[in-house]
Amino acid sequence: MSEERARILGMLAEGKITAAEAETLLDALASTIEESTAATPGPAPASDWPTGPSASGTPKFMYVKVTGKDKVDVKVPLALLRAGLKLTSLIPPQAMDQINESMGEAGMSIDFNNLKPEDIEEIIASLREMEVNVQAADGDNVRVFCA
Amino acid sequence: MILPPLVIDVRVKEAGTRGFRIWFPFVLLWPLLLLFAAFALLVALLVDAALLFSGARYHHYPLLLLKSLHLLAEVRGTHAHVVGSDSLVDVYIY
Numbered sequence: 001m002s003e004e005r006a007r008i009l010g011m012l013a014e015g016k017i018t019a020a021e022a023e024t025l026l027d028a029l030a031s032t033i034e035e036s037t038a039a040t041p042g043p044a045p046a047s048d049w050p051t052g053p054s055a056s057g058t059p060k061f062m063y064v065k066v067t068g069k070d071k072v073d074v075k076v077p078l079a080l081l082r083a084g085l086k087l088t089s090l091i092p093p094q095a096m097d098q099i100n101e102s103m104g105e106a107g108m109s110i111d112f113n114n115l116k117p118e119d120i121e122e123i124i125a126s127l128r129e130m131e132v133n134v135q136a137a138d139g140d141n142v143r144v145f146c147a
Numbered sequence: 148m149i150l151p152p153l154v155i156d157v158r159v160k161e162a163g164t165r166g167f168r169i170w171f172p173f174v175l176l177w178p179l180l181l182l183f184a185a186f187a188l189l190v191a192l193l194v195d196a197a198l199l200f201s202g203a204r205y206h207h208y209p210l211l212l213l214k215s216l217h218l219l220a221e222v223r224g225t226h227a228h229v230v231g232s233d234s235l236v237d238v239y240i241y
Contacts, residue, residue, distance in 0.1 A: 070232070
């Protein structure tokens with residue numbers, strides 16, 4: 001825990017500030033961290049990413065956005081997904097059987113042996129229309145879409 | 148032409164600390180990667196030839212290796228940005 005965060009929580013425990021004030025201070029602290037890091041040179045910040053699926057054109061990236069207590073933004077190239085799916089068609093049968101078995105045990109009964117190259121392109125193309133939006137009971141919101 | 152990642156940029160910052168940033172030029176590892184790939188491809192070709200002569204149905208190890216390298220190259224553009232209540236982690240591969 002950082003010194004500032006501990007100090008805010010200490011003030012809250014001592015009754016010097018209210019819970020609402022502590023929350024405001026903690027939010028301010030988090031945004032200060034983000035702003036100071038965003039100021040450094042580097043890739044485009046996550047705030048510049050699209051906020052929803054693209055209406056037209058071929059999607060290039062899959063975005064995973066989690067908002068709530070913590071904020072998570074992940075951008076994965078769809079080309080990686082395509083390459084990964086194509087790789088599955090070359091995995092030795094013995095290894096593929098083990099993979100399918102392990103995935104089945106984990107509750108994902110997908111048989112990669114049935115995946116054909118033409119299916120891969122269809123999956124990628126249909127991702128354009130996909131949007132997953134999960135609202136958790138604790139206030140966290142998870143969105144997955146391609147753009 | 149598909150190329151492996153050039154740079155891996157990792158930034159970690161916690162409230163009250165200066166944090167750190169690793170800007171790793173992955174491009175410097177390309178010669179090593181090339182050597183490894185060439186060696187692995189040679190071994191895979193030998194294994195494949197042996198499998199082919201023994202009548203095995205599966206003999207695609209060189210292709211599997213090349214597709215694995217392709218997968219590595221497609222990692223370019225991956226970006227993860229996590230902001231916690233008092234910390235920030237940013238990983239970008241390009």
